[in-house]
Amino acid sequence: MRPDHDVVIVGAGFGGMGAAIELKRLGIDDIAILEREDDLGGTWHVNHYPGLAVDIASVTYSYSFEPNPYWSRLFAPGVELKQYAEHVADKYDLKRHMEFGTVVRTAEWDDSEQLWRVTTGSGVRTCRYFVTATGFLSQPHTPDFPGIDSFAGTIIHTTAWEDGHEFAGERAAIIGTGATAVQLIPEIAERADELTVFQRTPIWVVPKLDFAIPPGAQKIFARVPFTQRIARMVNTSLLEALMVFGVLHFRQAKPGNRLAALVAKAHLRAQVRDRATRRALTPSYDFGCKRPTFSNTYFRTFNKPNVSLQTSSIERVEPDGIVTADGEKVLVDTLVLATGFNLWDVNFPAFQIIGRDGRDLGKWWRDNRFQAYEGITVPAFPNLLSLNSPYSYSGLSYFTTIEGQMKHMRRLFGELKRRGATTFEVTTDANDRFLAEVTDNLQSSVFYNGNCASARSYYFNQHGEAALLRPNSTLSTLRQMERFPVDAYRYS
Template identity: 75%
Template sequence: MNDLALDHQAIIVGAGFGGIGAGIELKRQGISDLAILEREDDLGGTWHVNHYPGLAVDIASVTYSYSFEPNPNWTRLFAPGAELKKYAEHVADTYDLRRHMEFGVTVERAEWDDAGFWTVHTTDGASRTAQFLVTATGFLSQPYTPDFPGIESFAGDVIHTTAWQDGYDFAGRRAAVIGTGATAVQLIPEIAKSARHLTVFQRTPIWVVPKVDFPIPAPIRRLFGAVPATQRAARAINTSMLELLMVVGVLHYRQAKPGNRLAALLAKAHMRAQVRDANTRRQLTPAYDFGCKRPTFSNTYFPVFNQPDVDLETSSIVRVEADGIVVEGEKKIPVDTLVLATGFNLWDVNFPAFQVIGRDGRDLGKWWRDGRFQAYEGVAVPKFPNFLTLNSPYSYSGLSYFTTIEGQMRHIARLFGELRKRGADRFEVTEQANSAYLDKSTERLGDSVFYAGDCASSRSYYFNQHGEATLLRPQATLSTLREMENFPLDDYTYA
């Protein structure tokens, strides 16, 4: 390996929070020659791409951040998106990562060479080599745009939430929002403030619980800055509450079904208090169990449906015409502006987000889709040497993405420490270790709401095209972190 003239020691694809975390850890492990390739024109991942009105984090800010880099300056308990973007910039600058980042670079494919390196090809026709490859392209990075019949004939404005037109004025417009996921829940109340008329097209209702949000007073922010232990305590309390919701209500559904039902009752009571019309409440009530689909927090979503200029439409869309949308029964709804809050395509194009070819010509995406989605400890795959996939099956831990990132950082630290100890240049997880992790994860998920509950009507992105819920790591946060820094070193081979 030492006689190979490579372009970089490591290439990280993605400059969101996952890529930033990987960059921090690799530099801690002595990997100084990094290239962080990002297809967008700046860092921040989802917090750079998304800037629609109402954007905010849906996990309390004290938890939605790196534990080793607390931010005492959050202005609200649930920080607005612009603050998350600013935080990403702060972390990248603090850990000297920006100089490693290249923007406007889209990776097309990556191929392993048995000589001991990866060749990464980009859409501009260039290529570069590296000893290690890390994919940090995010779970929600490939927008889904539905191909409704006739949509190309629509004469009005079409806006996808991931390509928002800043400053767009809905005043006097007959707007339509397609989708009622977490993004739509934040966006719909903002559009309803100014639109002449708003129609919300709902295919699947979402569980919505009260949002206990408030400005963080300046004295508290000063206290967090002066005495970091106080912010760590706030983080611990919030993390514990999320853990209770995730582990007990979702992962241990079979054993704690009453707790899950209690969460659903809370959401229903929240709706009943805010929506006056009984028929509208029925339409907004999910028919699937709480947790099958990621729930969200809002105090402003439900009241929108009391407004006389807002309609909830649950009939299926038949086609789009130049001036409106036709639903079942040939009912036509006039529309001037069409907003697509239609989410992301995880399982067809996001795992992975570009072609990755390992040993013996194994195509990662094809292998996953033809067989089963799997990744050892949510980071490594057999026949893919020196490769770490951060957004991978069975990797998402807890409800805060930072739990996942920091667990993976611990895994990287242990793995690269062993590489140095052995004087090795190459690692690869064994088939046996990967299969054992897959079996363990599958068994643990048997008690979850995904398999023990009723999720048939949820249309949840937690489920892949095989009907398996392979996104979440079915463990408590503390046990996940312990395993990530104590996995058996012999689960990998080294050379």
């Protein structure tokens, strides 16, 4: 049976576009990119709250093969990432492959026909190869506080921002103090009459060395691309040192981790005047247990007279406000939910995927262990490339992960073509060896050697495993992704 497409990719963010670029380089052009939103860009289309910006320097948070010399700042605002996504889609002729407003409900491998059947809201598509690029943070978490449905004011989740909502004259409250909230809280504090920040877990925040990139420097980047490659290399090296020595090799390099925590504490002390507030904003877990972030304005916001920090847990929501466990009631006109995303319950995978012999990927992961060979393929799921998988996230920039997976695809499809085959499937032995390797490497990390009990980190799944990050340096990961043994797969 001839399928409708050679490849179906789910997701038109940077992961899906990277996969499509690599496939087109390999000569595969019959590609359908299915996107549930109404435009491309993934998280940079969905998110458009005030203060949105990258928290990794833009010279690193971009494709290495498609540098953008015209970033306005070292940490570019979100609108520029959206523009960059548009540029990439235009340059690599991706838009003609994209279909928006298309929600994928299930995907099932047909062993007799050796193809995937992908069910969407409008019918069934078939494809030879199936790629999931739904992102790590694509399924928003909405807390089910008692009484939240009775709230009479406005509720805004950061992933469904109401453009034009100004907060002027309002009593606002925000639940959450993760990376999104760190960017958003200073913006709301400038506009609202009152702002209450409900914090469950404090976050490590370090100074943000951010500045406008002068037009002259942009011209140099454009005319002499080597200069921007140097800037990328320097920034990547700094991130690598933070990741490898501060997080992955915590047991061997505890002083480095302690130094990072001291920098964050000094930053907090320099910016927040009140001692009790400083104490409440200081994490009780080790640096790196939860993803840290950068900001020069977040801590200072708590000095404002219209901003208060609430650390008591939420008991219930009433029509006009929030009641905490200690009996205090906070009156609220607009409630902002910066409550993050649900990774391990609904995002791995983001919809039902059925492989060979009826194996349900989500159920298999949850009943056993979360695992994927090289963070991209899974036994019993032929011709499936799962870009957002356990142990796939490499380094601190998502683009490191994407480009590593592109290298893996290049080698895998090259071998497929050399053998004249159409189907690949990773062997159980290769998958088991990889799982044992990453499990062993993680034993030195802060996740298993540090104090992470109070972090409530999305790095950990329901089995208590830190199964998101690949515990290798960026260079070794990229090398392994393009040099893995070809006999790790069966071909037919």
